[in-house]
Amino acid sequence: MNELLQLITDCKPAQDYKELKELFDFLVPHNPKIILEIGLYQCGLLKLWGKVLNPDLVIGIDDTMIATEAAKDLDGGIIVIAPVKSQDKATYEQVKEILDSKKIDLLFIDGDHHYQEVEQDFEIYSSLLADKALVIFHDIAVADYDFCQVQSFWNDFKGNYSHKEIKYSVGTGIVFWES
């Protein structure tokens, strides 16, 4: 078994292996040091950031006790804010305080999958991005609008930015952010 597959097997992110492999192959040379993930579930992907990318700081936000419990056995340098809504002002303020004027290099949005909430997550947390950063949206290829509205958001949004898509199953959309 290769090393990434072994880590994925151990960490159990809620992600498709082929998409994750291509995503990490893409991310490793970008070397993001400060990462914010919105939507953690069992913290599987949150653990992977730390193990594969060797970042300085990883912050995660989730609205469940599942994430709160899973956060109890995380490596150092990973901070979970839960259970909270990412769209709440208090959550944003907490992230800002933890960052302590550092800027986010990689923002991964995978929380509430309704159109307006995905848009809000981007609008709120893009104010904390580094001058050059990556913003990643998960589930950009899920066609069931009642279940997930990320595809609809992504199709309206992606034309505003230089971007890249990884699509083997649910889809991962990457935006090259420059302020």
Ligand SMILES: C[S@@+](CC[C@H](N)C(=O)[O-])C[C@H]1O[C@@H](n2cnc3c(N)ncnc32)[C@H](O)[C@@H]1O
């Ligand atoms: C698809 S799961 C995340 C999976 C995770 N990114 C991974 O790859 O392992 C989505 C998570 O986002 C949480 N969530 C939904 N709405 C949220 C919100 N407004 N704020 C924070 N978390 C939210 C859900 O409860 C769930 O735990």
